[in-house]
Amino acid sequence: MLDDDGWFGESVAATYDESEAEMFRPDAVGPAVDVLAGLAGDGPALEFGVGTGRIALPLAARGVPVHGIDMSRAMVARLRAKPGGDGVGVTIGDFATTRVPGEFAVAYLVFNTINNLTTQDAQVDCFRNAAAHLRPGGRFVVEVGVPQLRLLPPGQSAVPFRIGPEQWAFDTYDVVTQAMSSHYVTIVDGRAEHTSTPFRYVWPSELDLMARLAGLRPLDRWEGWSRAPFTSGSRGHVSVWEKP
Template sequence: MTSSDLWPRETAERYDTEESANSTPEALGPVLDLLAELADGGRALEFAIGTGRVGVPLLTDRGVPVAGIEYSEHMAAVLRRKIDEARLPVVLGDMATATAPDAGRYSLVYLVYNTISNLLTQEEQVACFRNAARHLAPGGRFLIELGVPPLRLLPPTQTAVPFDVSEHHLGLDTVDPAAQLLTSHHLTRDERTGAYRRTASHHRYAWPAELDLMAQLAGLTLESRHADWDRTPFTGDSPKHLSIWRKPA
């Protein structure tokens, strides 16, 4: 049994609306361009494909054959309204252990939007890397998009770091450094009623160096690391990274 939070129906139904800013052509364009380039004419597998925010346009707009693994049946149900199973197959299961059709034949496996942090133990994250390697063809790539832990933004006695303060949303991260766990707290304003809804999600954060060791254990080698989808160089000041590992040919 995975340690990931299971996203319920209510969350799945509102997910696309709340992530609309990240789903515009301007926001998604660089994401789809890089994923299509890395797939290099082959097939792609998205771990935690969710509602298909990335996977569906990667298939329909960029022509990359896509399959997915998704833990929440409610998120997968929203995806299924957009595209049928024959065009984009989805396996319900844990991304650390589930097997998609044609394992061993994918040119690209990818995890976007901090999703590997949904696995709350190091053991599960290591298993996720091994599962990605198992699905990749020789020479295939594994991509992860993940935030850099905000620990240096926590001065002594402060317990939370704000990551979004806007008219419709207040987001705060609280951190347990001893357990290497982070909880994201959200207060989101309902545009119809004006009321605020509180939600939270739990994450295990990991530094890039720890992910490189996980990749090594899975037989993968770091190919490149960037600060964003435009491949800006990654530095010590970058708030997130895109890391790409490759399976030996």
């Protein structure tokens, strides 16, 4: 349900770390932090959609000053409650438009969070906001999946991505508007509960154009944080753009 914290209110924040436990594993977090720390160098980092601190906290522990922007007070409260949580600055607001003081060596947006901006205009604004925060030579990093439209046969709009004894999850796509939603059907006390979250999927080439509109130039694109080459078969990518 949408509330003052957007789609990530108390009901989501209370179980977020557990529901996304695989993304909190060291083998998921470590490579991302390695790349971001390397890009930051001796400069500060800005995370759009800092959430409960999955990346911000270990990055700060590496000695990188981190500031985050997030709309959800409930998610940020979880970050604050963790060890080191008071060492990460946070501004409450929409990361597509909210400004914070200072210039940053790297700004980053991970784990498909660019898709939480559900209009193309908002996604373009996000790139412009990132560029406005970067110092010359600074980098903007986005981690996001490649839309899996090749899995859709004619007449079908849903792609399952999780099937288990207590939960089924699937994405639905509108190929006209690029709107999508992630749906979760969970068995609780023998009854099925359904939740869904809206997104807007975005293509790699579309992101490059958004970067150009923001005055950024492409630097790197990998299949993931291990820096494996991005190919036509890749199901996700980590892309890096630079502010001249």
